[in-house]
Amino acid sequence: MTAPETEQPNHALSRRNLFRGAAAGGLLIGGITLPTGPAQAAPAPRAYTRAEWSARPPRSATQVIGAPDHIVIHHTASQNVTDYSLAAAYKVSHWIQDLHMDTNGWIDAGQQLTISRGGYLMEGRSKSLSSIANRQNVLGAQTANHNSHTIGIEHEGIYVxxxxxxxxxxxxxxxxxxxxxxxxxxPHVAIVGHRDYNTTQCPGDVFYARLPELRDRVAAAMG
Structure with a gap:
């Protein structure tokens, strides 16, 4: 899960659809075919914006900062629900934002991106998608003492x-x-688990053990 807010820089998807793209020479994820041949970069995935899931506005202005040098993998430590729908992805985005704003007292959701158990990619903190498009980042609250140089992805569920x-x-x-x-x-350098920076169980023993696989598959997807 996420770490305390640091506002100052401190230097869905069915199995059938997953395999439908194979006949076309690629892997279909969320309506996007990922080529599997050599030297073919992965396309940008479909990301659902804050407007689409009806996010609350942040309490104060979101700070846009420079490009990150690491991608931090988190889990939400919430229930492993079996509802893999887009509606469930919207629901977990609201739950995260409410928790971070109302319980933690942060200005907004702490993480830049969220992936639901159904495989839907959601925008987290305000201006995250536009900042990525401009090769920038927004200052989040997802990895204590390392928010100024990292971008965080929350993965719905608990993977201990x-x-x-x-x-x-x-x-x-x-x-x-x-x-x-x-x-x-x-990816072999940039992709890390939350526990690599902070004392935490996140992203769970099982997910953490699969980070080498994640790095290898990302490298292959990048061509």
Whole structure:
């Protein structure tokens, strides 16, 4: 899960659809075919904006900062729900924002991006998607003492003993490949777990053990 707010820089998807793209020579994730041939970069995944899931406005202005050098993998430590719908993805985005604003007292959702258990990619903190498009970042509150140089992805669920859903993991591959391409990052260096920076269980023992696989698949997706 996320770490305390630091506002100052401190230097869905069915299994059938997953395989439908194979006949076309690629992997279909969220309506996007990811080419599997050599030297083909992953496309930007479909991301649902804050306007689409009806996010609350931030309490104060979101700070746009420079490009990140690491991608931090989180889990939300919430229930491993079996509702993989887009409506459920909207619901978890609201839950995260309410928790971070009303309980933690932060200006907004702490993380830049969220992936639901159904594999839907959601915009988190305000201006995250526009900043990524401009090869910038927004100052989040997802990794204590490292918010100024990282971008965080919350993955819905808790992965201490449970495995990561296929749809969620596949979308994480696409998302990380998109971010690494955008920022010119080496996935084998840039992709880290929350516990690599802070004393935390996040992103769970099972998910953390799969980070080498995530890095390898991202590198392959980037061509």
């Amino acid at each position: 003993t449970a495995n990561v859903p296929t749809a969620l993991f596949d979308t994480s591959v696409l998302t990380c490949a998109w971010l690494c391409n955008t920022y010119g990052l080496d």
